Amino acid sequence: SQQGEEDPQALSIQEGENATMNCSYKTSINNLQWYRQNSGRGLVHLILIRSNEREKHSGRLRVTLDTSKKSSSLLITASRAADTASYFCATPKAAGNKLTFGGGTRVLVKP
Amino acid sequence: NAGVTQTPKFRVLKTGQSMTLLCAQDMNHEYMYWYRQDPGMGLRLIHYSVGEGTTAKGEVPDGYNVSRLKKQNFLLGLESAAPSQTSVYFCASSYSTFQSRAQPQHFGDGTRLSIL
Numbered sequence: 001s002q003q004g005e006e007d008p009q010a011l012s013i014q015e016g017e018n019a020t021m022n023c024s025y026k027t028s029i030n031n032l033q034w035y036r037q038n039s040g041r042g043l044v045h046l047i048l049i050r051s052n053e054r055e056k057h058s059g060r061l062r063v064t065l066d067t068s069k070k071s072s073s074l075l076i077t078a079s080r081a082a083d084t085a086s087y088f089c090a091t092p093k094a095a096g097n098k099l100t101f102g103g104g105t106r107v108l109v110k111p
Numbered sequence: 112n113a114g115v116t117q118t119p120k121f122r123v124l125k126t127g128q129s130m131t132l133l134c135a136q137d138m139n140h141e142y143m144y145w146y147r148q149d150p151g152m153g154l155r156l157i158h159y160s161v162g163e164g165t166t167a168k169g170e171v172p173d174g175y176n177v178s179r180l181k182k183q184n185f186l187l188g189l190e191s192a193a194p195s196q197t198s199v200y201f202c203a204s205s206y207s208t209f210q211s212r213a214q215p216q217h218f219g220d221g222t223r224l225s226i227l
Contacts (some may be wrong), residue, residue, distance in 0.1 A: 004150055004153075004217070030213070033213070033215060040220070040221075041220050041221075041222055042115070042201055042203075042218030042219050042220045043154070043158070043203075043218045045214075045215035045216065045217070047144040048213060048215055050213075083171035088153055088154075092213055093156075095208075096142060096161050096167065096170070097142050097161060097205050097207070097208045097213060097214055097216070098144070098156060099156075099216065100156075101154045101155075102153050103151065103152055103153045104153055
């Protein structure tokens with residue numbers, strides 16, 4: 001079973017708009033990571049937020065973490081066509097720096 | 112900067128054939144991972160390694176074997192390919208976790224494998 005579940009599964013927006021996607025997880029975590037995957041490519045790490053952090057920014061990305069609700073959100077501001085990709089949240093799984101990935105949110109940014 | 116390199120990029124096999132997927136990283140990472148990604152799904156961990164000479168099972172290890180003879184290389188083998196193993200395979204690597212601080216994983220661009 002997947003630890004992280006993204007919502008929505010797909011999102012279509014116009015260039016310049018903001019895109020928000022959510023991730024819910026089931027068990028306690030000490031960090032949560034977001035990754036991006038462009039079509040036909042591997043995953044690229046975007047941001048890591050630790051359990052003692054509530055919000056983190058990286059360029060046009062803003063990630064929040066609510067450990068009481070076991071949820072996280074990723075906001076992409078002022079989206080660009082190049083942001084078209086699938087976005088995955090990942091939570092740690094036991095030792096070995098292993099991760100459990102959600103099913104992803106497919107984002108389409110229309111020019 | 113090559114990062115994580117996977118070979119081959121594409122392969123078509125017949126049921127019962129064997130093959131090895133190669134992953135090489137040049138970042139001196141201790142940890143390496145093999146995942147599979149099926150349509151509309153996230154990644155599932157097949158096997159992983161926390162150091163040269165060590166391997167461990169992940170979530171879906173059946174039908175696969177791995178070896179980590181050198182720190183920079185992680186090989187994934189299919190001894191007798193089955194159609195259910197048709198998938199995109201991703202290799203990733205990361206630094207080891209120090210004081211339980213998580214490290215991001217770095218991914219290759221995948222091997223697209225079809226089993227007929």
